[in-house]
Amino acid sequence: MYPPKFGYVIPDNLNEALEFLEEHQDARPLAGGHSLIPMLKLRLIRPSYIVEIRRFSNLSYITKDGNLYKIGALTTHYNISKSSIPLLSETASNIGDPQVRNMGTIGGSISHLDPSADYPAALIAMDAKVKITRRKGDRVVDFKSFAKDMFTPDLNPGELVTEIQVPTFEGYKFSYQKLERRAGDFAIVGVALLLKLSGDVIEDVRIGLTAVNNVAVRAKGAEEELLGKKLNDEIIEKAATRAMESANPTSDLRGSAEYKKKMVKVLTKRAILTALKR
Template identity: 70%
Template sequence: MYPPKFGYVIPDSVNEANEFLEKHEDAKALAGGHSLIPMLKLRILRPSYLVELKGLNELHYIRKEDGKIRIGALTTHYEIVKGNLPLLSQAGSTVADPQVRNMGTIGGVISHLDPAADYPASLMAMDAVVKIKGTSGEREEPFKDFAKDMFSPDLNPGEIVKEVIIPEFPGYTFSYKKLERRAGDYAIVGVAVLLKKDSGVIKDVRIGLTAVNNKAVRAYEAEKILLDKSPDEKLIEEAAEKAMGYANPTSDIRGSAEYKKKMTKVMTKRAILEALNR
């Protein structure tokens, strides 16, 4: 199916993009396009204009400063994979195929908020912050609040994602485990684990889940089971069981709700073990 007709706009700056998007509230910002274009072809979306952001170099960077990593919205999955970033590089390596990884962007992913996307589990685990730019200026919002619901980012008319901010997490180990029908597919279940050990004791642990709810969630109660403990098989099993309680999936072509819920426990256990053994 072909998409409906739309205008195509190439702004010279982020400010110009903000102004146009605010004036035309049914316009859509276009970054890599691998999420947006399929929805246009299916006519799920019918924007009056597409606003091309790809040429705006002011949104294209990875910077490390003051213990934080700032990732511009137009940074591609490939660049994130090569950037040696905690957790995100591993998650980025599982996104689709090489062509999509070279075109798709982190800003596009979180502006779209597909509930089965890979990054949100990691962003939840890392307490990521989203910097948003609009005609009235910039604001920062925790990712957990920015991701209001599936396909529903907290963006006002005219606003776009400018950057994603994560801590550097020195001394942490991590894992992103993804259950998929075939390599590069959307997640059936995705689990991100980030932890720090000292003398065999877990001093900090963060667990994020994707594809098992309307949006990514943080398994806080599962984290509490592991915190300040020397992990053993029984403890890890208990934490994975608790994480399963955060899963509220729906049945679809990728599997039944019951299957997805059970696999949340399995993938959580695998992610914890991999993070512990790195």
Template identity: 75%
Template sequence: MLKLRIFRPSYLVEIRRLPELKYIKTEGNVVKIGPVVTHYDIMKANIPLLSETASKIADPQVRNMGTIGGSISHLDPSADYPAALIAMDAKVRIKRTKGERVESFSSFAKDMFTPDLNPGELVAEIEVPLLKDYKVSYQKLERRAGDFAIVGVAVALKVNGDVIQDARIGLTAVNKTAVRASEAEKILLSGKISEKLIEEAATKAMDYANPTSDIRGSAEYKKKMVKVMTKRAILAALNR
């Protein structure tokens, strides 16, 4: 935003060196992440789904410099993290001068480039469940390596034999904000794992896509690719 001169603040405050904002800690089945933790640090932290997502963000230079707090505060509709965070039911702790509040990531992501942050507030922590028993995958369609997603699909599946006990599907880059394909998830829970079941779920995921045409592709193309990438993500997760 600064580079494009959309925002021209009088002052900038550097917060990346504040140790109280840079940590990754596990408490029970929850991982708590400080806002100035870099994509590279998350990539190396072995957090199911989130680490894989971080590994596909941009290029090494951006992964070493960019932070998760910065990414979700910017809230680009084509960013990678939102697909994983909405699928994981992540929570965002927000601090202000007097007190703090906690919001679900789905509530925090109000609109494109519009996080639920008021003047004087900042993201203080991101909290995600530790999906120990889940098979996970983040699949991203991009024009070339390092680009923003054309379509991004995050999948987490809890599998017991030939049935899926819990399914989470998050989509990014196909709407104003990331969306949870809840009806597609229900299809995956409705019977034994099969090619037909996966095909039906991937087709249903298209209902959650309302993309716009741009230099990355037409709206019609992007919507079709939601099915392709959802199927790819489900199969990749099941094969792990």
């Protein structure tokens, strides 16, 4: 389908963009476009204006500030995949195809909040924070509270995501495992894992799931099963089984709810074993 008619606005700077978005509450910002344009073509949204923000180079960066990585909202998936950020870089490398990774941005992805997107599993496991900018100033929220529901971020009219912040997680092992029908597809099931060992005992563990709920969730039961334990085949099997407790998928053309739930177990086990090899 063809998108509906809309006006196209190219502001000179971020302040102009924020002002326009505040004054025209049905306007939508355009960064890489890989989330927005398909919705326009399907006429799921009908904005009066599209506001181009992709040329704001000051929103494309990755910096390390103490124990935090700060990532500009317009940073592409490709640049994140090459930045050696534990877990997040590996997750970015699994998004789409080379064209998508070179054009799509992390800010656009999380502002869209597709329930099958890859980033949310990693971001919720990493206790990420989201910096939101408006004309009156900034606010920083936990990613968990930012993701209110599918396709429903905590963004008010006139606000833009400008930065994502994640801890460095130095000394952690990690893995992102994804089930997809074809290379480059959205996840049928995605599991993101961070693991820290003290000797042979698990000191900390974080497991995020995507595509099995309206929003990404932590597999708390699996984490409880692993924390403070010595890893062996039995513990890994129990943890993978308990990961299914946090999954509430729906049946669709890509698989039944039962199948997806079982794949949570398979991918959780695979993520643990892969992380341990690092």
